[in-house]
Amino acid sequence: MGADAVDLLVIGGGMAGLSAAARVAAEGGSVVLVEKAERTGGSARFAGFVWSAPTVEELRRVNPDGEPELAAALIDGFAEGVEWIRSLGVECRPPVPVLGFGRGHQVDTNHYLDTCERLIRDRGQEVLTGTWTRTLLTEDGRVTGAECLLPDGSPRRIEAAWTLLATGGFQGDPRLRAEHLHPQAEHVGLRANPHSRGDGLALGRAAGGAFGKKDAGFYGHLMPAGVSLADPARFVDLALYYSEHALLFDTTGERFVDETVGDHLTTMALLERPGARGLLVADARVHREWISASYVEGIPGVDKFQLCHRAGARSAVADSLADFESMPEEWGFPGATIRDRIEEFNATVGAGGTTEPGRLLDSRPLDEPPFYVIETAPAVTFTFGGLLIDAGAHVVPAEGRGTIPGLLAAGADAGGLYRRAYAGGLAPALVFGLAAARTALTGTRPAALGR
Structure with a gap:
């Protein structure tokens, strides 16, 4: 890995990806965000509430089959996520009840997403739209970035200490819906952006990431x-x-x-x-x-x-x-x-x-x-099955223990939090996006990597 590698490469510019990239940029880190669509924001542009269960106990009650570690991380990180939104000058209205058991805030989501992108650019960091990620780069078992295709078709190699997969899930791919949700899901409606077609899932699994949970379901x-x-x-x-x-x-x-x-x-x-x-x-x-x-x-x-x-x-x-x-x-x-x-x-x-x-x-x-x-x-709005992660957004390997060095996932690319239950979509994307940023800013960097 070269000395010009960035702290964080973000693949996917939705709620999770923009939150992570903006937080790293705000803290003085280096970041490149790659988005396949012509515009950032993803399906988060169609949502308006950041909410979840008020306590870990309540989240476990409505979502008993989710990973306890991720449930605790979501609840513990929720208040910090709300404060982060407000710190950017984005209105986050007083809390109100949601779905009978939850509590959350109405947010001008488009304002938040656009503010994150502007912050990244203003700090001299890159946002590449219309850019497809072809493959992850690896070195001695560690993910070290990715090779991408720019809008003109030319390849670009981006080296990074940490790479975050945040492409929004696989609900845009009829074949993957049929495989992981139900055979009839191939033909159901999509109430989300059409670009989330399992790119992050494919990249993460190719790097050895575990997929789960089985029969996790979807939000729709x-x-x-x-x-x-x-x-x-x-x-x-x-x-x-x-x-x-x-x-x-x-x-x-x-x-x-x-x-x-x-x-x-x-x-x-x-x-x-x-x-x-x-x-x-x-x-x-x-x-x-x-x-x-x-x-x-x-x-x-x-x-x-x-x-x-x-x-x-x-x-x-x-x-x-x-x-x-x-x-x-x-x-x-x-x-x-x-x-x-x-x-x-x-x-x-x-x-x-x-x-x-x-x-x-x-x-x-x-x-x-x-x-x-x-x-x-x-x-279908977004899928629950994804790459298994820990509380720091590190991707868990399919074989063996620990985590895959250099690889993170958040948003609908991350699995394990929900299984056939739901307690908010924007909140997990925000919380684990910020967790990924924290990991990228404080995690151990390879010895060969210079600033």
């Missing part, structure tokens, strides 16, 4: 089936967050999940049902209290049913449960069966009984007409 939302998600503005507008207060049926006309566990978990369950399609049914009370109301404090409410209807979703308003028997055959759902199941549900919860599947939270009857019906399908 129920979206209206058959509606194009090409416009990122639809990612939030059409997300059917209210599903936890409605009833969800598969193509056999049966409920198959406790909807109240949360839309993000229901989405994973629907992916595994026949055709990965469902029918979401709400009544007038749910429409009034949830469909057209604010989902998170500080975010104005909109009538999502009307938005979906105008977007061309298969939807209907039924004046009574009897109308379900007339459901069009081409919809592919047994309307009479769904009517019967709703009536059975109402009778059971009205009598104080327990339904199957049960409902942990909202168990009120769905009996106030009219009824709002939308055909729905799962859509």
Whole structure:
């Protein structure tokens, strides 16, 4: 490794990568950030809340199969991450409840991402967009940088004491979705940027990194089936967050999940049902209290049913449960069966009984007409499976113990934190991005490397 090697090479310019690179630059370190897309930011540009569980105990409760070390690192680093955002002059609003158990801050994410990039450039460090990383460089078992292809196709070798993989996961690759999520995931919608196609995962595994956890799942939302998600503005507008207060049926006309566990978990369950399609049914009370109301404090409410209807979703308003028997055959759902199941549900919860599947939270009857019906399908935002890391963002090897020298991962390229559970996406990217920066600034440098 030459004396002109940088402290940190960041591959991927989303929340994790920009946070790491900006922190290193702010502390006087040398850094190069490489982004495949023409613009930095990735899927973080479509998000607006930095949040997680308030305590390690709460995170372990909702995410019992995640790595305890990573859970503790996330909670321990959250406050520092928020202060880092504020130190850059980016507004981070007072904390509010999120998803019933979490707590977090609304952030102008685009302002934060652009500020990080500007800081990197202002400190004389490089940001290379439209640049693809072809392979990692190694020397005596240590990752020492990468060989990249610049926009004009010319190669560039970048040597670094530490290399951070932060390319955003593999949700943009249909083949990888089918392999690691579910065969039906090949054809599901993508509510994220299309550039995160497993580049970091491939680079890290080629360097000997471990992949995990098995069957980790993904974060996503129920979206209206058959509606194009090409416009990122639809990612939030059409997300059917209210599903936890409605009833969800598969193509056999049966409920198959406790909807109240949360839309993000229901989405994973629907992916595994026949055709990965469902029918979401709400009544007038749910429409009034949830469909057209604010989902998170500080975010104005909109009538999502009307938005979906105008977007061309298969939807209907039924004046009574009897109308379900007339459901069009081409919809592919047994309307009479769904009517019967709703009536059975109402009778059971009205009598104080327990339904199957049960409902942990909202168990009120769905009996106030009219009824709002939308055909729905799962859509993926980012994947949970990734390169296994420790609390310092070091990549763990597939064979042997310890970590892979010189190699870090953060954001959706890092696995182990969540398994079929979720407690925020921006927060882990921020916290472990900053952890990677800390490692790069304080970690042991190879003897052959000069400043």
